[in-house]
Amino acid sequence: MPELVLHANGRTWTLDASRSYTIGRDQQADISCIDRRVSRRHLVIRCDGGTWVIEDLGSANGTFAEGRRIQRLEIGHGSIVRLGDVSTGTRLDFTGVFTGAPAAVGDDQVRADARIRAGLPQGEARPSAGGATDRGTSEAAAATPPVVPGPRAGEGPGAPTGAAAQGDDLFRPLPHHPASAPTRAAVPTTPVAAGDARDSHRPEEPAAGPRGAAAALFVDRDPSGVHRLDLGQRLRIGRAQDNELVVEGPYVSRYHAEFRPLPGGRFEIVDLGSHNGTYVNGQPVDRRQVIGPYDIVGVGHSTFRLAGDRLEEFVDTGEVSFTARNLTVTVGRGKTILDDVSFGVPEKSLVAVIGPSGSGKSTLLRALTGYRPADRGQVLYDHRDLYAQFAELRRRIGLVPQDDILHKELTVDTALKYAARLRFPGDTKAAERKARIDEVLQELRLDAHRGKKVASLSGGQRKRVSVALELLTKPSLLFLDEPTSGLDPGLDRSVMKLLRELADDGRTVLVVTHSVAELSMCDRVLVMAPGGSAAYFGPPDEALDFFGHDSWADVFSAFEDHHDDDWGGRWRASRQYERCIAEIDSAVPPQQHPGAPATQPRARALQPKPQGWIGQLWTLMRRYVSVIASDRGFMALMLLLPAVLGGVSCLIPAKYGLAPPPPDSGFRYNQESGTILLVLVVGMCFSGAANSVRELIKERVIYERERATGLSRSAYLMSKVIVLGLITALQGVIICAIGFSVRQLPAQGLLMPTAVEVCVVVSALGFTTMLFGLVISALVRTPEKTMPLLVMFAVVQVVFTGVLFKLFDSPGIEQIGWLMPARWGVAGAGTTLDLAHTMPPWNLDKPDDLDPLWAHTVTQWGIDLGVLLAIGLICGFVVARLLRRHEPEVMRD
Ligand SMILES: Nc1ncnc2c1ncn2[C@@H]1O[C@H](COP(=O)(O)OP(=O)(O)OP(=O)(O)O)[C@@H](O)[C@H]1O
Numbered sequence: 001m002p003e004l005v006l007h008a009n010g011r012t013w014t015l016d017a018s019r020s021y022t023i024g025r026d027q028q029a030d031i032s033c034i035d036r037r038v039s040r041r042h043l044v045i046r047c048d049g050g051t052w053v054i055e056d057l058g059s060a061n062g063t064f065a066e067g068r069r070i071q072r073l074e075i076g077h078g079s080i081v082r083l084g085d086v087s088t089g090t091r092l093d094f095t096g097v098f099t100g101a102p103a104a105v106g107d108d109q110v111r112a113d114a115r116i117r118a119g120l121p122q123g124e125a126r127p128s129a130g131g132a133t134d135r136g137t138s139e140a141a142a143a144t145p146p147v148v149p150g151p152r153a154g155e156g157p158g159a160p161t162g163a164a165a166q167g168d169d170l171f172r173p174l175p176h177h178p179a180s181a182p183t184r185a186a187v188p189t190t191p192v193a194a195g196d197a198r199d200s201h202r203p204e205e206p207a208a209g210p211r212g213a214a215a216a217l218f219v220d221r222d223p224s225g226v227h228r229l230d231l232g233q234r235l236r237i238g239r240a241q242d243n244e245l246v247v248e249g250p251y252v253s254r255y256h257a258e259f260r261p262l263p264g265g266r267f268e269i270v271d272l273g274s275h276n277g278t279y280v281n282g283q284p285v286d287r288r289q290v291i292g293p294y295d296i297v298g299v300g301h302s303t304f305r306l307a308g309d310r311l312e313e314f315v316d317t318g319e320v321s322f323t324a325r326n327l328t329v330t331v332g333r334g335k336t337i338l339d340d341v342s343f344g345v346p347e348k349s350l351v352a353v354i355g356p357s358g359s360g361k362s363t364l365l366r367a368l369t370g371y372r373p374a375d376r377g378q379v380l381y382d383h384r385d386l387y388a389q390f391a392e393l394r395r396r397i398g399l400v401p402q403d404d405i406l407h408k409e410l411t412v413d414t415a416l417k418y419a420a421r422l423r424f425p426g427d428t429k430a431a432e433r434k435a436r437i438d439e440v441l442q443e444l445r446l447d448a449h450r451g452k453k454v455a456s457l458s459g460g461q462r463k464r465v466s467v468a469l470e471l472l473t474k475p476s477l478l479f480l481d482e483p484t485s486g487l488d489p490g491l492d493r494s495v496m497k498l499l500r501e502l503a504d505d506g507r508t509v510l511v512v513t514h515s516v517a518e519l520s521m522c523d524r525v526l527v528m529a530p531g532g533s534a535a536y537f538g539p540p541d542e543a544l545d546f547f548g549h550d551s552w553a554d555v556f557s558a559f560e561d562h563h564d565d566d567w568g569g570r571w572r573a574s575r576q577y578e579r580c581i582a583e584i585d586s587a588v589p590p591q592q593h594p595g596a597p598a599t600q601p602r603a604r605a606l607q608p609k610p611q612g613w614i615g616q617l618w619t620l621m622r623r624y625v626s627v628i629a630s631d632r633g634f635m636a637l638m639l640l641l642p643a644v645l646g647g648v649s650c651l652i653p654a655k656y657g658l659a660p661p662p663p664d665s666g667f668r669y670n671q672e673s674g675t676i677l678l679v680l681v682v683g684m685c686f687s688g689a690a691n692s693v694r695e696l697i698k699e700r701v702i703y704e705r706e707r708a709t710g711l712s713r714s715a716y717l718m719s720k721v722i723v724l725g726l727i728t729a730l731q732g733v734i735i736c737a738i739g740f741s742v743r744q745l746p747a748q749g750l751l752m753p754t755a756v757e758v759c760v761v762v763s764a765l766g767f768t769t770m771l772f773g774l775v776i777s778a779l780v781r782t783p784e785k786t787m788p789l790l791v792m793f794a795v796v797q798v799v800f801t802g803v804l805f806k807l808f809d810s811p812g813i814e815q816i817g818w819l820m821p822a823r824w825g826v827a828g829a830g831t832t833l834d835l836a837h838t839m840p841p842w843n844l845d846k847p848d849d850l851d852p853l854w855a856h857t858v859t860q861w862g863i864d865l866g867v868l869l870a871i872g873l874i875c876g877f878v879v880a881r882l883l884r885r886h887e888p889e890v891m892r893d
Pocket residue numbers: 331332337355356357358359360361362363364
């Protein structure tokens with residue numbers, strides 16, 4: 001009986017003709033392989049009547065020979081088979097061991113026979129026993145210049161797969177089985193092998209835990225580049241051309257990080273103060289970290305792994321897998337709104353998520369993007385746990401929410417300019433940013449509209465601009481929430497066409513949509529059913545057959561009519577579901593199979609900022625000023641409001657204005673001084689709060705999105721406080737200037753001229769009430785709710801000024817009054833004006849029973865002003881806390 005020798009991934013197995021061998025990912029397979037594209041039971045090899053044959057066991061991704069998928073094939077010496085992918089799948093090479101074979105039949109003859117039987121695809125070279133071809137490749141690799149393209153499977157003679165080149169085993173050793181006691185093919189001395197030797201403790205399989213998780217990342221990918229790490233030499237990575245390793249990308253700093261040698265042949269990675277951070281196994285590096293053989297280092301969209309003294313680079317060009325496993329979201333007292341949803345998406349796919357209202361589409365989107373992680377289940381991006389490595393992976397994700405994420409007042413160009421400033425590293429030159437903006441505008445055919453205001457664009461164009469904004473940073477995954485809602489069918493088609501193009505260009509695009517008209521453009525459709533479970537996932541053209549209906553309208557009617565049916569159960573019992581799960585399982589790194597402990601805990605995205613804090617603040621302030629400046633109506637209103645409020649105070653008849661009556665006037669008190677001050681103070685309260693009350697709610701979607709891309713919460717809040725604070729202070733000056741213009745004032749203030757001193761307090765009051773307005777803005781869920789709250793706030797302030805009735809010595813009311821900005825505002829101005837003695841006392845029989853907060857002293861003035869500002873400060877903290885609620889959960893710190 002002829003024996004056959006199987007060579008794969010640097011190992012050899014001598015196959016006994018008296019038995020058969022299964023190959024698959026299953027641990028129980030005779031030859032167990034961890035390539036995710038290989039099915040659990042992928043194929044069987046057996047000797048059938050003296051001829052060796054392989055039979056595919058219904059694998060999901062197929063078995064290939066001669067460049068085509070095969071079901072059954074006779075094999076022999078020289079046969080080459082690939083599993084899971086026609087060109088890059090795990091390669092099996094067969095050679096014959098002809099015990100007692102006639103001497104006349106030489107290798108060439110056998111090869112010729114084999115060529116007739118199995119054929120050889122172009123570029124696939126025959127192996128020679130003893131791994132000679134491996135040697136050839138490895139020697140070539142050893143002579144590799146410092147920067148070379150990575151070896152690609154099938155490119156060179158007998159080139160091992162990428163994983164093999166890295167010294168990783170795609171095949172699990174199963175020593176208990178005769179077929180699974182592989183002997184290492186002669187492995188030549190290569191830098192990689194030398195590295196292996198140094199790490200003599202290196203386990204056969206990746207260990208569990210973060211390092212193990214990292215090691216399993218690239219079992220099916222070849223490095224896109226291999227770089228030599230010379231002993232004793234540093235290797236600096238960055239965007240600038242004078243780095244030893246130049247890495248392009250919007251998230252890479254000019255001088256980003258450096259690999260530095262350590263004694264004992266080890267290396268450490270040192271972050272050079274990069275703007276977007278350097279990551280090891282998805283976690284940000286705190287300045288420096290020693291790198292082990294299984295660690296992966298993330299810089300921008302590139303990932304690096306050490307292999308001996310070589311550094312392998314894996315560039316994320318978008319062609320990576322994306323998998324959701326058992327995603328479940330519960331709310332309240334355990335109500336499930338997303339129920340065990342699983343699906344896997346091949347690279348470069350366009351996926352539509354459809355379903356009736358309330359079926360959990362938005363919940364799913366939030367779970368997939370990490371905005372609101374699922375309570376159970378995993379999202380795997382390129383086999384990496386998105387939730388655990390959100391800090392690094394969030395940069396690969398683009399999300400276009402339902403609402404526009406642009407300031408409508410800005411032109412397309414200006415809006416993108418600010419977005420690029422906020423998202424790109426601070427050391428990106430203006431020319432680089434402009435080049436990228438030009439690129440995306442061209443890609444989305446928006447050049448002609450770049451000078452137009454976003455508000456003036458059509459719905460479809462506006463959606464394109466939102467997509468353009470997200471594409472600035474070259475995400476590999478693009479999620480869109482109902483981009484075609486409100487668009488006519490023509491625009492619906494054009495947006496879907498655009499998404500198709502984006503997917504074809506090398507991205508995975510997932511779109512939640514209500515429109516079923518253009519589903520045929522998608523590669524897959526996920527149908528969500530009432531209750532938050534998946535009812536179908538697969539090709540769109542098979543979906544209606546699956547439901548047994550002729551139209552989507554019928555399917556949706558069925559959902560409505562049979563709302564309580566177990567749609568998820570029906571899906572899970574289907575053959576299509578089995579196929580879907582087989583694909584998903586194949587995407588799971590071996591140590592992450594269900595039941596295995598999670599490899600990494602979910603981590604908060606403690607993220608470095610794309611720009612420094614000051615840089616972000618400056619950009620945000622400039623953008624805010626641009627938004628205000630481009631809205632002339634708003635600017636006019638900002639000036640008109642204080643002018644009117646100051647003006648109406650002038651209408652109050654008051655002979656002595658805000659001053660006490662002169663001794664010779666015959667009057668002791670000036671009642672009107674209190675009334676004038678009340679109008680000015682309440683006007684300022686209203687003005688300050690009105691400035692800010694819609695500010696946060698109106699751009700909440702923008703904030704949420706920008707926060708997910710690394711915006712600093714405090715920089716954002718501070719930009720509002722500074723710009724609105726300055727505007728409010730200016731309004732305070734206008735109110736006072738107009739209000740005081742026709743009034744007499746006391747000749748002497750406590751510290752400054754009276755008008756200035758009162759103006760300082762009124763402006764401080766405006767500042768505090770502006771912050772109070774921000775509290776309202778951060779609190780409400782819809783802009784409509786801000787107006788009633790603003791009115792309520794203003795009326796309450798009137799009551800608590802302390803001018804209308806006696807507040808002090810009124811237990812309860814006095815203490816509530818301490819919480820009111822107007823109380824301290826009137827008190828501060830009242831100390832300067834000596835209002836306690838100018839207004840008549842509350843009880844004429846007790847002329848000395850005066851408001852202690854109005855005492856005409858410098859100390860009391862300072863206290864009043866200080867408390868006023870302290871209330872503002874507290875409001876600021878409250879706003880920051882409330883803003884947290886509107887952030888992606890993983891970003892909350
Ligand atoms: N935080 C929450 N607390 C309680 N129930 C919630 C919460 N969020 C969502 N839900 C409920 O979960 C269900 C799914 O909501 P989701 O917004 O994901 O549906 P949808 O399919 O996107 O709906 P639509 O198409 O109308 O946007 C709905 O019934 C919704 O009321």
